[in-house]
Amino acid sequence: MDDLAIPLIWLFSVVIGCLVGAAKRRIGSGLVWSLLFGPLGVIVVLCLPNLAKKEEDAKAQQLLQSQVQLQQAQLRELQALVTAVAARPAAQAPAAVPPEVVYYKTTCPSCGIHIEHTAFNGWVDCPQCRRRVNLAIVEDDGEGEGAG
Numbered sequence: 001m002d003d004l005a006i007p008l009i010w011l012f013s014v015v016i017g018c019l020v021g022a023a024k025r026r027i028g029s030g031l032v033w034s035l036l037f038g039p040l041g042v043i044v045v046l047c048l049p050n051l052a053k054k055e056e057d058a059k060a061q062q063l064l065q066s067q068v069q070l071q072q073a074q075l076r077e078l079q080a081l082v083t084a085v086a087a088r089p090a091a092q093a094p095a096a097v098p099p100e101v102v103y104y105k106t107t108c109p110s111c112g113i114h115i116e117h118t119a120f121n122g123w124v125d126c127p128q129c130r131r132r133v134n135l136a137i138v139e140d141d142g143e144g145e146g147a148g
């Protein structure tokens with residue numbers, strides 16, 4: 001019984017050491033340590049740094065870095081766009097055309113001269129007879145309210 005107990009413990013230790021080593025991506029170290037030192041080797045394997053976790057961390061770091069680079073590239077493009085948009089109105093501003101003024105012609109109902117005016121509706125003073133002419137009435141009947 002005692003002759004069998006130690007090899008059983010050793011075999012169990014080797015299995016555990018290999019499992020722990022495999023979980024840490026150190027299956028070789030797990031096998032060697034547990035094979036040489038038995039249960040003590042398993043403790044050593046448990047204390048070894050986890051390579052799998054380190055690799056994962058490195059991958060996460062790489063992903064994060066690539067994301068940061070992508071975002072920086074996007075930011076640069078956006079800034080270039082903003083400066084391009086900001087530069088455009090300054091170049092176009094001097095080319096702005098003043099609004100066109102439309103002139104209407106109305107015949108004065110009193111003296112018959114042509115009055116030029118910009119308003120379509122309302123009142124205008126005749127430059128010759130000084131009479132106020134209602135543009136809407138003149139345009140409507142062409143006769144006016146009559147000579148007072």
Ligand SMILES: [Zn+2]
Pocket residue numbers: 108109110111112113126127128129130131
């Ligand atoms: Zn007039």
